[in-house]
Amino acid sequence: MRVDIVSIFPDYFAPLDLSLIGKARGTGLLDLSVHDLRTWTSDVHRTVDDTPYGGGPGMVMRPEPWAAALDAVASPAAQLIVPSPAGRPFTQADAHELAELPHLIFACGRYEGIDQRVLDEAAARMPVREVSLGDYVLFGGEVAVIVIMEAVTRLLPGVLGNADSLTEESHAAGLLEAPVYTKPASWRDRAVPEVLRSGDHGRIARWRRTESLLRTAARRPDMFAAYPPESLDKFDRAA
Numbered sequence: 439m440r441v442d443i444v445s446i447f448p449d450y451f452a453p454l455d456l457s458l459i460g461k462a463r464g465t466g467l468l469d470l471s472v473h474d475l476r477t478w479t480s481d482v483h484r485t486v487d488d489t490p491y492g493g494g495p496g497m498v499m500r501p502e503p504w505a506a507a508l509d510a511v512a513s514p515a516a517q518l519i520v521p522s523p524a525g526r527p528f529t530q531a532d533a534h535e536l537a538e539l540p541h542l543i544f545a546c547g548r549y550e551g552i553d554q555r556v557l558d559e560a561a562a563r564m565p566v567r568e569v570s571l572g573d574y575v576l577f578g579g580e581v582a583v584i585v586i587m588e589a590v591t592r593l594l595p596g597v598l599g600n601a602d603s604l605t606e607e608s609h610a611a612g613l614l615e616a617p618v619y620t621k622p623a624s625w626r627d628r629a630v631p632e633v634l635r636s637g638d639h640g641r642i643a644r645w646r647r648t649e650s651l652l653r654t655a656a657r658r659p660d661m662f663a664a665y666p667p668e669s670l671d672k673f674d675r676a677a
C-alpha cells in the first residue's frame with residue numbers, strides 16, 4: 439500500500455517510524471511518504487492560509503498550495519482522505535475498506551479548514567472521503583491521520599504477527615471484545631474466571647461470546663440493537 443500524507447507539520451508523523459508501522463515500512467508492506475505542504479508555496483513567507491470569505495474568526499487554507507501538492511502526489515489509483523469534524527464517522531468497516539486500496543492520500547487541514555474548492559476539484563479526479571473520528575474538534579488533522587493509519591495498517595496482511603487477533607477484537611463481529619486475563623491466576627485476591635482455566639474450549643468460547651454480548655448491550659446499545667437477532671439464539675449463559 440502506498441500512502442502520501444500532506445501537512446504543514448510533517449514532524450507530527452515521527453510516530454509512524456515506530457513499532458509495527460515502522461516495521462511495515464521497512465519490509466515494504468507500506469510505502470509511506472510525508473510531505474510538507476509549504477513545499478508547494480511560491481511566496482517568500484511560504485503562506486498557506488488567508489482570511490475567510492464571508493468573514494468570521496480564524497484563517498482558511500489557500501487552494502493553490504493544496505492543488506499543487508495533490509497534483510504532485512496523485513496517481514490513477516489514489517483516494518483522498520480528509521480528516522474533519524464535519525466528516526462521516528470513521529468505523530472499523532472503513533478501516534477494512536481503506537486497507538484494500540492501493541494508494542491513499544491524506545490531507546491534514548489546519549486553522550478553520552481547507553478551501554472547499556480543493557476537495558471539489560479533487561473529487562473530479564479521485565474519490566474523496568471526509569472522515570471524523572468523533573464529535574470533537576482537534577487542532578488539525580495530523581493526529582486523526584495517525585489514528586487512521588494505525589487502524590488501517592494493522593489490517594494489512596503480514597503486519598500483525600498473528601492475524602487471529604483480528605477475528606476476536608472489538609468491532610470485528612459487530613460486538614465489543616470480552617475481558618482478557620493473564621497470569622497470575624490470583625492477584626490481589628482477584629481470581630481469573632474459572633472457565634478460562636478449564637481447558638474446555640467450547641465453554642470458553644461461549645463464555646467469551648456471552649461477555650461480549652453483555653458488554654455490548656451495556657456500553658454500546660446502538661451496536662447491540664444492530665446485532666443480527668438470529669445470532670442471539672445462541673446466547674447461552676451456561677458457560
Ligand SMILES: COC(=O)c1ccnc(N)c1
Pocket residue numbers: 521522523547548569570571572573574575576577578579582
Ligand atoms: C482538524 O481535524 C479535526 O478537528 C478532526 C478530524 C477528525 N475527526 C475529528 N473529530 C476532528
